[in-house]
Amino acid sequence: MGVFRLGRGPADGDLIEVEGLPVRLRVNPRSRRIALRLDRTRREVIASAPGLRGLPEAIRFARSRSDWIRSRLEAAPEPAPLAPGLVLAVFDRVCRLETGTGRTRRIDDPDGALVIRAAGAPDAFARSVVRVLKREALAGFQDLTRRHCDTLGAPLPAVSVTDTRTRWGSCTPGRAGAPPSVRYVWRLALAPSPVADYVAAHECAHILEPHHGPAFWALVRDLVGDPSPHREWLRREGPRLHALGAPEG
DSSP, X not given: OXXXXXXXXXXXXXXXXETTXXXXXXXXXXXXXXXXXXXXXXXXXXXXXXXXGGHHXXXXXXXXXXXXXXXXXXXXXXXXOOOTTOEEEETTEEEEEEXXXXXXXXXXXXXXXXXEEEOSSHHHHHHHHHHHHHHXXXXXXXXXXXXXXXXXXXXOOEEXXXXXXXXXXXXXXXXXXXXXXXXXXXXXXXXXXXXXXXXXXXXXXXXXOOSOSHHHHHHHHHHHSOOHHXXXXXXXXXXXXXXXXXXXX
């Protein structure tokens, strides 16, 4: 999608500028109102409307909130590319990114580190690394989910990973013979293990308690203790995780 040009109405995906700041227009049929939010991964603000005809109003609203837009963009961390030489921690295990040739390789180094060796231009290299990291995240969260469900006596859900930016995990309770399902943001594999473990406990507790009531939080505390430090870490450091790597989609 390109920059909005005169001569036609605004369209879903157009990029406009508000006092020199990037604002992306989006149609969100699930929304009931005009809204602004920060896309930390792309480091731009999203102005959304329930329908196409609401986009001019979304533009006017964005222009009226230029101070808010500026403050959010200034506070957002700069994107950090997944490039050769970068060292990460995957479930607290050292992970080194290296340049290679041919197919992407996942290597268990004798020193205990995980090595991801990939080829290609920067964007292709980053996409190859993300594919490996997603597999690592899925395997790790399957293990955490199984452990917490065993402790709770809850049915084991189907587990998947995603890259949503509005929540770190989600749980869909089982219905009519279908098992529950849990989704995790793959970037959580790069957080400290206790934080990733808390999110897994949170979603597993939702299998038994769908709402955030006292019974739900009692289950979470039984699994991981006080959740406050982990919630604070996500609030403080989450934007850095979202800024890591090439945007998807």
